[in-house]
Amino acid sequence: MGRADARKARQRGSRRAQTERTGIRRFFTWKKVLGTFVGLCLLGMAGFVALYMLTEIPAGNAAAKVQSNVYKYSDGEVFARTGQDGAYDRENVSLDKIPEKVQKTFVAAENMSFYEDEGIDFKGTARGVLNTLTGKGKQGGSTITQQYVKNYYLTPEQTVSRKLKELVISLKVDNKYDKNTILLGYINTSYYGRGAAGIQAAAQAYYRKDAEKLTVEEGAYLAALLQAPSSYDVLNATPTNKKLVMDRWNYVLDNMVKMGELKQADRAGMKFPMPEPVRADPGLKGQTGYLVQAAEQQLKVREKVDEKQLAAGGWQITLNIDKKRQQALEKAVQRQLESKLDRKGNKVDSTVQAGATSVDPRTGNVVALYGGADFLTHQVSNATRTDYQPASTFKPFIFAAALENNSETQDGEPITANTVYSGKSKRPVEGSEIPFAPENEDNESYGDITVQTAMAKSVNSVFAQMIVDVGPKLTKEVALRAGMRERGDFGEVPAMSLGTMRASTMDMAGAYGSLAAHGKKIIPSIIKEAEHKDLAKIRPEALKDAGGLQRETADTVTSVLQNVMKEGSGVNADSGEYNAAGKTGTSENNRAAWFAGYTPRLATAVALFGQDPKTGRQVSLTGTASAGRANGGGFPARIWRDYTLGALSSKEKAAQFDLEVRAGADFRTPPPPPPTTPPPATETPTQEATTPPPVTDTPEPPKYTPPPTRTPPGDGGNGNGGGNANGGEGGGDNGGTPPDPDPGTDPDPGTGQPGGANQGGDTVGKPGGNVNGGDGQWPPQP
Structure with missing residues (x-):
């Protein structure tokens, strides 16, 4: 045998050995694969032909299945039927x-x-x-x-x-x-x-x-x-x-x-033909239509129910809406807002739209919802609409992101409630490739202040720097984990610190409810149960144990937000009858005003939106009820307080926050001594150094020593008070005169008017006791 023959023999032996080792060619050859594919195709064609021969055109069924949908409160009481004919x-x-x-x-x-x-x-x-x-x-x-x-x-x-x-x-x-x-x-x-x-x-x-x-x-x-x-x-x-x-x-x-x-x-030459307004079913008047609309929206979007199948009827839909709380919310809006508006005679009042959503943080259930004055005249629900900015109600999630990520300042200091930042208005942020220097409300500078104080006074410059320190992207991730929703472009830039994204009151009630739930993520559900004879029963999940925030993060934010209601922009939401935490918000050009807050048993977001009733264009709320700037500490906070008082039982009002906070974050504990940097000349300290009071377990918070007060500006806005116990809101653009020293005894709200203010914060003085309340002071001076 020659060399060439020997080489060929060796190659044949090698190929045989490889085939024997793997064995794959014995089972998968291109002929076998092609044959299998052709066989399957022929089998599929045969099956299709058989199906074609056996299937007849059925009788039409579109009209036969039309029937009503029935909507019930959480206790089973029917409150609406759609499509009765x-x-x-x-x-x-x-x-x-x-x-x-x-x-x-x-x-x-x-x-x-x-x-x-x-x-x-x-x-x-x-x-x-x-x-x-x-x-x-x-x-x-x-x-x-x-x-x-x-x-x-x-x-x-x-x-x-x-x-x-x-x-x-x-x-x-x-x-x-x-x-x-x-x-x-x-x-x-x-x-x-x-x-x-x-x-x-x-x-x-x-x-x-x-x-x-x-x-x-x-x-x-x-x-x-x-x-x-x-x-x-x-x-x-x-x-x-x-x-x-x-x-x-x-x-x-x-x-x-x-x-x-x-x-x-x-x-x-063709132009879009704008349709006529919706003609609502008369049975959907008042809040009924908004409740039905929110339920159907959840079924279609979250539960993936086909829209036409829902319209065809046959559904028994039980909502999580609590009738008592729903009525309490409607009455609160009527007492604190609608009764003060002149919708026919006042141009600004005609543009005011109110919306609110209330969630049980223990379950994630939507227990009350306010979509507008009447569904028959305004079909866009102010509770679920997402075309307005949540403004400063976003600030707590910047702080939460700092805690969640153990973030540090530009100087390498850990960010806590007692971390000191510069509160100077229009201060350029450091460490950002995108320049940003936001103005504080009324362009007021605060000098060096703690995060806790900055939250209470809603100081834009502090949170603009904080979001750069944390990182806008990380802040967004934490906000989404807490329950906020990404509605279009969230915006991963420093300006996001002003709450420039879009959100609904249901979004914010859920996100604040997550804080109340010690970080468990809440996805609010208005649906308790939906049944259809031809489909599986739907029971949505609203509270998730995973995907939220660390408990210490949520609880620390709660502690800081309690201070907002005690001596910050949220004082009008505090009644003293419940333990609560919350935050105000006022959007650019005063187009929206918010208050979002929670007790251990209830998380609620209330908002006012300015909308031209003819064009739908967003407009300013300034001048609402013939007053000045309509900020979050005004009408929204008062609606929130009125509703919360009516919605909670005596036992629920007594509930305490069971908090696990980071050191120094308990609002009852005085912050460390002020920094060595001298305060601005415009601020006059009025508080003497005292021995810090011990932290106790008593349910009642101790009395507070008055914080440093600003020298009141000159002539200007009026407080919304007037010789009564509830007093009123501090002045705005033009300041106001000092409050009357007598807080009054009348338990009803006063009739004075708040002054205007610039965009960028929600600092409101605690009610004065005189119709000329101005900035006000808290506690009332003896």
Whole structure:
């Protein structure tokens, strides 16, 4: 044997040895893999043919399943029924009653190949089946025929078997009926939102006209709505959804041009047809509509209930709303706000919108909600809307982030409640690539102050520096862990320290509830239980043991926020009858004013929003009730106090915070001696050095020695008091005269007016005892 033959023999032996070692080629050859694939394809085709032969077009069921939804308080008492004569309005119209161009808008929106296809989109359906199997929900494309089949012949459940039935029935429907019949069926059975199924009901709901009078622009909007009916209702949509529906409306009209149904010149001149306001069901008056709306929103967004299935009815929905607390909240808003407004005669008063959400921190249940004066006249819920900034109510989460991450100042000092920062107004932050120098309220400088004092006085310059020390990104992460929600761009910049993100009162009630729950993350739930005979019972989870904050972090923040209510901007929320912690907030240009706070048993966020009733544009609240600046320590704090007093039982009022705080964070313990840096000349110390009182376990907090007071400015705003026990709010822009030394004895609120103030903080003096209360002092001077 030659050398070449020997080498070949060795190579053959090596290959045989390798094959014997692995054995993989004995089982997986390209011929076997290809054969298996072809076999599976043939088997799948055979199965599909068999399914096609055995499946018949079922009878239409869209109208047969329409019934009421029933809504109950937490104790089972029914407070609302929707759709008593059918869960949604529906009236079929013939094709000749729908303008031809309007018909084509639906084709342009959903299925440009509708007139040429066989009724199905294999690629889109395969994508839908894959998304269903992988748990990604109802993504994937469908033809108009498939959507009509789903609407009229099947249920909206997302299962593989339902998707295969849809495919088979769509083929049969396309084979049996002409395209015009299918298109008409689709237009007549689709759900458009506002309780309207079918184009005739939609035309009336959105444009107060019959379908035959719709314009192309209006038809394009109705066609665009079908992708997300409630979310795309432009009058009630979030800013993000408004942009999305506008983009989709333009998409529909651009496709009309591509289809040859519109001339480009005509398309260029078209303007968006703004729909008419919602005509609410009279049975949803007052707060009822807001409660129903919040429940449906949670079912659709969080619990993934199909919108049309919810509209079709058959649900028994029990809310966590406590009837007693709900009534207490409504009365508090009426007494502390609405009774003081002149909505018809005062231009500013007509713009005021109030919202509130109250949560039980032990469970995460939403126990009370205030969405506005009346759902019949204002369908955007002020409790759940997310288009306003929470302002300084965000500051506690900056401090929480510092504690959670063991952050240090620029000088390397640990950040605690007694850490000293410069309170100078417009002080540029150090250590940031992004320049930022925020102004304090009234442009007031405080010199060197502790974090605890800065929280009480809501000093912007301190928290701007703190968020740089901690890091905006880390601060955002902690805020989200505490229960805040990322609504669009949260903003990871120093200016985030002013609370420039968007949030709802439900978001803030949940986040503050997490602090009350010692750091356990709360995702507020208004739904206690939702039942439907064809679906599994829904019981949402609201309180999570994981994913929140460390207990010591939450409890330390609570201790600092208790001080805010004792001698800071939240004094108007403190009644002395309960233990509480909280924070005020006033947004840029005074467009929103907040108070968010909690007792051991109740976490509540109250807000006022300025909104032009005609345009919906955000406007300033300054001048509300013929007063000055409407800050968080005013109307929101007083509403919060009134509600909390009425909502808590005697036992609940006596509940104590069981706190595990870091050293020096207990607000009852005096801070260390002041720094050596001399205070500004504008501040006159009035307090003599005393021996620090011991910390006791008594439920009643000890009396406080008055803190240093500012020399009162000259002429200016009025306190909101006037010879009564509750006194009033401190002055603003122009200051005010010193308070009367007699705090008064009248238990009712006074009628004096607060002065204005600049954006950037919420420092409010404790009530004076005179209508000229000005900045005020606390305690009242003897």
